[in-house]
Amino acid sequence: MNFDFTDEQKSFAEQVRRFARQHLAADALRRAHDPGFPFDVAQLMAKQGLMGITLPPSDGGQGGTLMDAVLAIEQVAAVCPRSADVVQFGNFGPIRTFAEYATAAQKARWLADLLAGRMVMSLAMTEPDAGSAVTDLKTSARPDGAHYVIDGSKVFSTFSPDAQIFLVYVRYGPGLGGIGSVLVERGTPGFAIGTPSSFMSGEEWCELNFTDCRIPAENVLLGPGGFKKQMGGFNVERLGNTARSLALGRYAFHAARDYAATRQQFDRPLCEFQGLQWKFADMAIKLESAQLLLYRAATNADRGLPSAYDAAVAKAACNQAGFEVASEAVQIMGAMGFSQETLVEYCMRRTRGWMIAGGSIEILKNRIAEHVFDRRFDQRKRQSAATE
Ligand SMILES: Cc1cc2nc3c(=O)[nH]c(=O)nc-3n(C[C@H](O)[C@H](O)[C@H](O)COP(=O)(O)OP(=O)(O)OC[C@H]3O[C@@H](n4cnc5c(N)ncnc54)[C@H](O)[C@@H]3O)c2cc1C
Numbered sequence: 285m286n287f288d289f290t291d292e293q294k295s296f297a298e299q300v301r302r303f304a305r306q307h308l309a310a311d312a313l314r315r316a317h318d319p320g321f322p323f324d325v326a327q328l329m330a331k332q333g334l335m336g337i338t339l340p341p342s343d344g345g346q347g348g349t350l351m352d353a354v355l356a357i358e359q360v361a362a363v364c365p366r367s368a369d370v371v372q373f374g375n376f377g378p379i380r381t382f383a384e385y386a387t388a389a390q391k392a393r394w395l396a397d398l399l400a401g402r403m404v405m406s407l408a409m410t411e412p413d414a415g416s417a418v419t420d421l422k423t424s425a426r427p428d429g430a431h432y433v434i435d436g437s438k439v440f441s442t443f444s445p446d447a448q449i450f451l452v453y454v455r456y457g458p459g460l461g462g463i464g465s466v467l468v469e470r471g472t473p474g475f476a477i478g479t480p481s482s483f484m485s486g487e488e489w490c491e492l493n494f495t496d497c498r499i500p501a502e503n504v505l506l507g508p509g510g511f512k513k514q515m516g517g518f519n520v521e522r523l524g525n526t527a528r529s530l531a532l533g534r535y536a537f538h539a540a541r542d543y544a545a546t547r548q549q550f551d552r553p554l555c556e557f558q559g560l561q562w563k564f565a566d567m568a569i570k571l572e573s574a575q576l577l578l579y580r581a582a583t584n585a586d587r588g589l590p591s592a593y594d595a596a597v598a599k600a601a602c603n604q605a606g607f608e609v610a611s612e613a614v615q616i617m618g619a620m621g622f623s624q625e626t627l628v629e630y631c632m633r634r635t636r637g638w639m640i641a642g643g644s645i646e647i648l649k650n651r652i653a654e655h656v657f658d659r660r661f662d663q664r665k666r667q668s669a670a671t672e
Contacts, residue, residue, distance in 0.1 A: 293352070296348075297355045297359050299332075300332075300334065300355065300359035301362070301363070303328075303332050303334075304360050304362070304364060304367070305363055307325075307328050308360065308363050308364035308367045309363050309364065311364070312363065312364040312365070312366070312367075313626075313627060315364060315367065316365060316486070316627055316630045317486060317624070317630075318366075319445070319480070319486055320445070321369075321370075321373075321404050321443055321445075321446040322366065322367065322369075322370060323401055323404075323446075325364075325370045325401075326373070326374065326401025326404070327400065327401040327402070328401075329367075329374060329401060330399060330400045333346050334360075334370075334371060334374065334375075335374030335398075335399045335400070335401060336375065336379075336399045337349075337356060337374075337375050338353055338375060339383050343383055343395060344395060344396055344399045345399070349582075349586055350520070350523065350582045350583075350586065350588075351582040351583050351586075353371065353375040353376065353524075353582075354523070354527045354579070354582045356371045356375070357371045357524065357527040357531055358527065358530075358534075361528060361535055362534065362538070365531070365535050365627055365630065365631055366630075368527075368528050368532070369528070370401070371524075372521075372524040372528060373405075373443065374401070375524065376520050376521050376524025376527075377405065377407065377442075377443075377521055377524065378406070378407040378451040378517075379399075379405055380520045381451065381465075381505075381517025381518065381520070381521075382395070382398075382405065382451060382467075382505065383395060384513075384516075384517055384589075385505055385510075385513060386505060387502070390467065390502070390503075390505070394449055397448075398449075403447075403448045403449065404443045404446050404448065405443070405447055405448075405450070405451060406441045406442060406444045406447035406449075406450050407441060407442070407451050407521070408438035408441045408444070408452040409421070409438070409441075409453045409518075410438060410439055410440045410441070411423060411436065411437060411438055411439065412437060412439055416644060416646075416647050417663070418453070419460055419463065421436075421453055421454075421463065422436050422455060423435065423436025423437065423452065423453070423454050423494060424436060424454060424455050424456075425454035425455065425456050425466055425504075426456075427456075427501070428498070430501050431499060431501060432466060432499050432500075432501060432503070432504065433496055433497065434452070434454060434466065434474070434494040434497040434498075434499060435496065435497070436454075436493075436494050437493045437494065438452065438491070438492040439491055439492075440641075441489055441490070441492060442487060442489065442641075444480075444488075444490040444492060445477075445480045445488050445489070449467060449468070450468045450469075450470070451467060451505065452465060452466050452467070452468050452492075452494075454466050457508055460511055461509050461511075462508055463508070463510065463511040463514075464504070464505070464506040464507045464509070464510035464511070464514075465504075465505045465506045465514055466503050466504050466505060467499075467503045467504075467505055468494070468497065468499055468503065472498075472499060473497065473498070474494060474496045474497030474498065475492070475493075475494055475497045476492070476493040476495070477490045477492055478490045478492070483637060484636065484637065485630075485634045485636070485637045486630075486633065515592070516589045517589065518642070519589055519590045519591070519595040520589055521642055522590075522595045522596075522599050522642050522643055523578070523581055523585075523590055523595055523598065523599070525599060525603075525638045525641060526581070526595070526598050526599040526603070526638075527578060527582075527602070528638065529599075529602045529603045529605070529638045530571065530574055530575055530578055530602040530605060530606050531606075532606055532610060532631040532635050533567075533571060533602075533605055533606030533607070533608075533631065534571055535627065535628075536609060536610040536613035536614070536628045536631040536632065537568075537571060537610075537613055539613060539628050540567075540612070540613035540616040540617055540628065541555075543616070543617050543620065543621075544616055547617075554616070560616055563612050563615075563616060564616075566612075567608075567609045567612055567613075570605040571609055573601065573605070574601040574602045574606075575602075577597055577598040577601045577602070578598045578601075580598065581595050581598040592651060593651070593652070593655045596643070596648040596649075596652050596655075597648075597652060599638075599642070599643065599648055600645050600648040600649060600652065603635070603638050603645055604639070604645065606635040606638070607632065607635040607636050607638075607639055610628065610631040610632040610635045611632050613628050613631070613632070614629055650663065
């Protein structure tokens, strides 16, 4: 077992750090409070080779590993937390599932624009009545000649106010085996995008409604039976949320450390009070231990998809660590931490969301418990004998 980075990883991380300091540092505070997708950052990152890090060069990617993409999130977030969302979009988000399963024609149509930062994709999975119970989704895809007709609605999709293309989970038929996914472009007749609502994090999402929305059959990404593959791709997305949770917790930790080292009260710097020193020690333990789980999940996956168990353990640990550390950082910095003069309160709000998004902590713990007991625990209400 080796806990050191390779020379290539060190050099890659250093390049990303330099890029972030040069191009992203100046506007970091403003960017965090702008809900729009930062296309300017995406285009800069595309030129720097930070989009499609794990995709093969034949697809326009960099041929790197998932660990490289995690390093990119860490380095970018350490300078500009909001810009880490662009690394997420370009490497971990629905683009990864898309690149894994799209046909050559689908890739030719959209991948170059996505990787160049000219276009953003949104994942439409959650429905008003299908959140954690995602397999309850009702949005239907019905074949009609050379088309599919989509009906249903989706909520909470990240980047939906700006996205040009949506990866939509649909139901072709009953049961788990009836679930798959399609690609729907903004502007398709029958596809209505509502006015944006805000999350506590400042991110915006729009309700998506599909009414007799006809899409060409070539827009099917995964047909019936595609659910397991989709969740495999979604475990990459989870790892991006995991990496951002930890990276934003670490950003807040460093800000609080610098503040405590210089801010004087009772004629002493805050860091000389043991009550605060022990907070920092606990924060360091949380960050360091969660980071090992993140690195394990990313390293085990290499260029492939992380295992569901590794991803669940890492995400639950990093979500908790990131939020708890960011929240402590706010407390340590007092009113300054609570103020929008710094990004510490932003890190707290953002890390809170990842405890819910992409598999809530409770759902991840259900998954971990299944691994512990090596059996499945059906979350659904048992049917009574009379109705069975
Ligand atoms: C910041 C953010 C970004 C998001 N981005 C996207 C996106 O891009 N695309 C998309 O499709 N969706 C997105 N979502 C939605 C997200 O996937 C759902 O919020 C999530 O799946 C939980 O569903 P829900 O909110 O309906 O909560 P519910 O499923 O109603 O759950 C409510 C509470 O009950 C708990 N709970 C539910 N079932 C169980 C159980 N069996 N055991 C124990 N506890 C349980 C949950 O953990 C939660 O605490 C996003 C959400 C957030 C907050």
